[in-house]
Amino acid sequence: KDLEEKLVVRPTSETIINSMFSKWIQSYRDLPMLLNQWANVVRWEMRTRLFLRTTEFLWQEGHTCHETQAEAEEETLKMLRVYKDFAENYMAMPVICGIKTNSEKFAGADRTYCIEAMMQDRKALQAGTSHNLGQNFAKGFETKFQDRQSNWQFVWQTSWGVSTRLVGGLVMTHSDDKGVVIPPRLAGIHVAIVPISKGSPDDAKLFEVADKLAYELKNPEYSGTLGYSISTKVDRDTQHSPGWKFHEYELIGIPIRVELGLRDLEKNQVTIVRRDTGVKQFIPIADAAKTIARELGQMQSDLLEKAREMRKKYSFVVDDYEDFKKKLDEPGGFLHCHWCEKASCEEQIKNETKATIRCIPLDAADRLTPAVEQGRCIKCGEKSMTRVIFARSY
RNA sequence: CGGGACGUAGCGCAGCCUGGUAGCGCACCUGGUUUGGGACCAGGGUGUCGGAGGUUCAAAUCCUCUCGUCCCGACCA
Numbered sequence: 001k002d003l004e005e006k007l008v009v010r011p012t013s014e015t016i017i018n019s020m021f022s023k024w025i026q027s028y029r030d031l032p033m034l035l036n037q038w039a040n041v042v043r044w045e046m047r048t049r050l051f052l053r054t055t056e057f058l059w060q061e062g063h064t065c066h067e068t069q070a071e072a073e074e075e076t077l078k079m080l081r082v083y084k085d086f087a088e089n090y091m092a093m094p095v096i097c098g099i100k101t102n103s104e105k106f107a108g109a110d111r112t113y114c115i116e117a118m119m120q121d122r123k124a125l126q127a128g129t130s131h132n133l134g135q136n137f138a139k140g141f142e143t144k145f146q147d148r149q150s151n152w153q154f155v156w157q158t159s160w161g162v163s164t165r166l167v168g169g170l171v172m173t174h175s176d177d178k179g180v181v182i183p184p185r186l187a188g189i190h191v192a193i194v195p196i197s198k199g200s201p202d203d204a205k206l207f208e209v210a211d212k213l214a215y216e217l218k219n220p221e222y223s224g225t226l227g228y229s230i231s232t233k234v235d236r237d238t239q240h241s242p243g244w245k246f247h248e249y250e251l252i253g254i255p256i257r258v259e260l261g262l263r264d265l266e267k268n269q270v271t272i273v274r275r276d277t278g279v280k281q282f283i284p285i286a287d288a289a290k291t292i293a294r295e296l297g298q299m300q301s302d303l304l305e306k307a308r309e310m311r312k313k314y315s316f317v318v319d320d321y322e323d324f325k326k327k328l329d330e331p332g333g334f335l336h337c338h339w340c341e342k343a344s345c346e347e348q349i350k351n352e353t354k355a356t357i358r359c360i361p362l363d364a365a366d367r368l369t370p371a372v373e374q375g376r377c378i379k380c381g382e383k384s385m386t387r388v389i390f391a392r393s394y
Numbered sequence: 395c396g397g398g399a400c401g402u403a404g405c406g407c408a409g410c411c412u413g414g415u416a417g418c419g420c421a422c423c424u425g426g427u428u429u430g431g432g433a434c435c436a437g438g439g440u441g442u443c444g445g446a447g448g449u450u451c452a453a454a455u456c457c458u459c460u461c462g463u464c465c466c467g468a469c470c471a
Contacts, residue, residue, distance in 0.1 A: 046395070046470075047469065053470065102471095105471070109471095194430095196429075197429075199428085240432080241429050241433060243433080245431090245432085259430070262430095
């Protein structure tokens, strides 16, 4: 009653959802049951971080019930791949799919899968999780169904989610000293056309050409190729100088800027500048739309590739604990190390270095079984069958 | 919850140590010239100095309390 804005404190979603699932599900015919919701969440963290760990945040969460364990596992991995696809092909943020260790997994889950990204400061960001909940909540909430043989069984469940943390991930993956860089597929405005007007009667011609280009960019041919329709802004403002506008569009991350002045018109060309490279191209007006569409597609893949290169550069195979500590401090990054699977080693490493096991990575094809490799735990030297990824994280 | 800093014009800050009645940059307003990488010249101050008490002839400045913000740590399955 003392709060200006009323808050309702609730337990974790799984408990609420399951109390409903147990009412809604009676038969195998009710399965699978697949729910998705967007919800804002409050967590009373001692310390917040803009976008990455805010007191209140918006997230998307899915909750599903299945007939069999295999089906639940399939759903868990399916969503993991949906998240990976979104991260990489929309956000241009490369991620590593993996499994969380016992100490890092969701408490109610049998297994927690995750996508982990490397930010430009070489710290790791957990960008999304997908849990195979097994029958843990089903047993707690009596979520049962009658199977095809009339036997009562507990459902097999999954849950998964991503949050506004992804916005932070986007910013920290692509931004540079000029400002934010938005991948074309997520940009609200893809192209800013800046007519460089001189207040002369010829200016009308500039706007005419600018408008025509904006119109040409609506050609369905381009949206067919890119997967989105190109959104264009013709800057009609006469108050700010061209230089001011260039900086402004760079600051907010518009993927492509088109400069169009009388000098261009004389040469029958436009100047095209990509936000990520800053390289200026002088293109015949007749080819401008086609070139812009092509550059948008190229920029999308270049951004992903650039981030991949960075991650590659700062990923290390490490077998010596002293080397491990040194690399963590400088330059940082993902350290692929053997680990004996003992929580005590994991805990000690965390206490000594602040590095945690981000995940046990899935193999190159994102198959379930992590790559097998004989080795010795970086901490205690005991036998290990696979490498895990250590990093400092947000 | 510990440790540290900061609240002064719309924004970013200086002034505080050593009290004397508030200043700088940007922004903004007026006029003119400008416009291809954040234009220039001239003129203009728009402020309960976070709040409340206290000391003093006098407080942005010193003291006490209070509110708020940020950073670091702990925390974050």
